[in-house]
Amino acid sequence: MRVLLVDDEQELVATLAERLEMRGIDASWASDCSTALELVHTERFDIALLDVKLPSMNGLELKRLIEADCPWMKFIFLTGHGSEDDFHACSAESGRDYYLIKPVQIEVLMQKLNEVFAGTGGQP
Amino acid sequence: MSANRDSASELGLDFFGNMTASISHELKNALAIVNENAGLLGDLALLMEKGRPLSPERLVSLAGNIRRQVQRADDIIRRLNRFAHSAHEPAASTDLGEVLAFTVALADRLATMKGVTLTVEAGEPVTVEVRPFVLENLLWFCLQQLFTAAGSGTTVALAAEAEGATALVRIRCAAGTEVNAAATEVERAGQPLLAELQAQLGVAPAGGELLLRLPVRRVG
Numbered sequence: 001m002r003v004l005l006v007d008d009e010q011e012l013v014a015t016l017a018e019r020l021e022m023r024g025i026d027a028s029w030a031s032d033c034s035t036a037l038e039l040v041h042t043e044r045f046d047i048a049l050l051d052v053k054l055p056s057m058n059g060l061e062l063k064r065l066i067e068a069d070c071p072w073m074k075f076i077f078l079t080g081h082g083s084e085d086d087f088h089a090c091s092a093e094s095g096r097d098y099y100l101i102k103p104v105q106i107e108v109l110m111q112k113l114n115e116v117f118a119g120t121g122g123q124p
Numbered sequence: 125m126s127a128n129r130d131s132a133s134e135l136g137l138d139f140f141g142n143m144t145a146s147i148s149h150e151l152k153n154a155l156a157i158v159n160e161n162a163g164l165l166g167d168l169a170l171l172m173e174k175g176r177p178l179s180p181e182r183l184v185s186l187a188g189n190i191r192r193q194v195q196r197a198d199d200i201i202r203r204l205n206r207f208a209h210s211a212h213e214p215a216a217s218t219d220l221g222e223v224l225a226f227t228v229a230l231a232d233r234l235a236t237m238k239g240v241t242l243t244v245e246a247g248e249p250v251t252v253e254v255r256p257f258v259l260e261n262l263l264w265f266c267l268q269q270l271f272t273a274a275g276s277g278t279t280v281a282l283a284a285e286a287e288g289a290t291a292l293v294r295i296r297c298a299a300g301t302e303v304n305a306a307a308t309e310v311e312r313a314g315q316p317l318l319a320e321l322q323a324q325l326g327v328a329p330a331g332g333e334l335l336l337r338l339p340v341r342r343v344g
Contacts, residue, residue, distance in 0.1 A: 008236075009153045011189060015160035022167050053149065056239050056276055080152030102152050103159035 001117045002044060005029040006036045006062065007051040007078065019106055025113065033062050040066050045073060047116055049109075052079040074116045078102060132258060132316040139261040140211060146233050147204050154197040161189045203229055210257040218259070220250040220284040220291050220338075227263040228282060235267065239276025242267070245283035250291045252338050254321055259338075262310075262317040266295050266325075266334055269306035273297060286340075293336040294328070301332040310334070 003025050005013040013029035020027040028043065030036035033056055040048075048066060050059035057065075063075050080102045100112065165186050172178045207230060221244070228242045235242045252259075267280065274280050274297040283294045297303060307327050311318065318325060326335040 009157060011193075012153065012157045012160055015157070015164050015189075019160065019164055019167055022171070053237060055237050080149045080156065102156035104156070105159075106163055 002026045002046050004045045004048045047074045049076045052077050132320045143230050150200050154193045157193045161186050215255045217251050220252050223259050224282045227260045238271040241279040243281045247285050250284045250286045252291045253341050258320050265314045269309050273303050273306045290337045295334040297332050299332050
């Protein structure tokens with residue numbers, strides 16, 4: 001499973017990526033949208049974990065750009081807010097279950113990644 | 125957005141909501157990083173039990189990461205506390221430069237989300253008699269309008285200076301930035317704040333800059 005993590009908090013995504021790697025996930029990260037877009041153009045990912053609030057564009061806008069080039073990819077949104085607005089926006093985009101609130105427990109994230117990946121037909 | 129608010133109190137409530145939502149997001153991020161670093165320490169300890177070596181330098185580095193985020197969270201909470209108290213402070217002699225710096229600290233994350241960098245230029249100390257919260261609110265209102273005008277990748281600089289019996293706040297965008305629409309919107313929707321502060325808003329003749337004039341002493 002190849003996962004792209006995008007959050008403007010660099011220390012957060014770098015640490016999370018390292019923890020996912022320890023659990024057998026092939027994880028890359030980006031702390032801005034342009035780097036994320038470069039990565040999806042040069043590497044193939046199965047899932048992107050996107051922060052909802054990103055500088056320059058929000059996670060939902062980034063999702064649409066990635067999806068246009070990589071229609072096979074699945075998305076999980078991560079947010080610090082947990083606000084009703086975020087919840088409804090993300091639910092409409094990707095389904096109720098693909099929305100996690102920071103701080104997220106690694107076991108919960110792993111379970112979600114495995115569920116989403118299984119939905120793509122892949123084997124974790 | 126507060127376009128239909130008709131009193132300084134209602135605008136103040138909007139402002140308070142915007143700022144506390146942003147602060148809570150910042151705090152969540154600091155906590156999330158502490159959570160991941162603590163989790164990584166646990167992961168590394170488990171791997172060490174299985175025979176994988178763990179260097180003391182790595183432990184020191186992770187402990188340092190946690191300490192930095194705790195300090196960051198503490199700074200955010202101090203800012204929140206100061207902001208909360210400013211909401212009920214009466215009008216008093218206030219260092220204008222300090223209000224600019226505090227407002228920039230409050231608005232920094234939201235500016236970053238718009239791709240805008242905020243700076244405060246150092247100048248001579250200028251004291252004004254204001255309710256700090258109302259001035260912070262008006263400055264935020266101006267900044268909010270300017271984010272769109274300034275555009276992503278630009279800097280908005282704030283500076284205070286004395287101008288006779290008035291204090292002048294310059295809110296400057298890049299040369300050539302069209303700020304008239306922002307000024308019009310502040311004068312329209314921010315009128316209760318301008319009135320409460322007895323302030324006047326203008327645009328610099330060369331453009332690209334909002335000029336906010338405040339009386340050094342309140343009248344009445």
